[in-house]
Amino acid sequence: MKRKLVYNRWKIPSEEIRKNQDFDAILKNVHKEPVVYWKSIGFWGTAGMSAVALFLIISLS
């Protein structure tokens, strides 16, 4: 990893950092996160259909 030495950098005041707080934006991203596949309707739909099909095959044969 490359390194850069920064000397005597101006210290950001606390007020400026506070102004950049945005918890709502973080919450929005929390809700935006994709659902894990095994928790999705698609997964359970496919799994359910497969189970029914398997059951029918076994019971009819």
Next chain:
Amino acid sequence: MRSVNPIYHHSTQMLSQEQEWITKAKENPKNFAPLYEKYHEQIFRYVYQRMDDKQSAYDVTSQVFLKAIHNLKKFEFRGVPLASWLYRIAKSELNQSFRDKKAKRAINIDDIQVATFMEVFEEETNSINKKRLFNALKGLNESELQLIELRYFEDRPYREIGEIIDVKENNAKVKTFRALEKLKKSFNKNIRL
């Protein structure tokens, strides 16, 4: 004597208040708000100390809190402030950001910190010694640099360092001492600059 960071170290009452916030935040991410307000500045300063670009530091800080909210269910309260866990997430997010953006890892140092090292090394503060120190710092590996930063740049007590790097206080002390010894050795090697 080094003072204890009052924001980081809590009374029993403050710790139980924090535990209550964590429990509520596990039920609903909206309840993470007081923890975000409490630790945002600390985490931002930790991140920005290691980065060159301010906006990137704000982005990484947001990413730290997003990760924390996502993984909060896995968090187990062990009687230490949530900050130690947040610092560990911050470290991992920083490394990810350095890899993705191929950005340089920054080492921020000022006159006061240079003077502290010169006092420890029993050397005079002048431009040659400053250059020797900068070269020596660049020669440390990541974990040694992290210990030097936590102790000598950010002025943290060993107890807090131990909680951040997830080792016992004594172990943190030994590791920091070794990192300082290595820095000193490297500083003395650069004598011909």
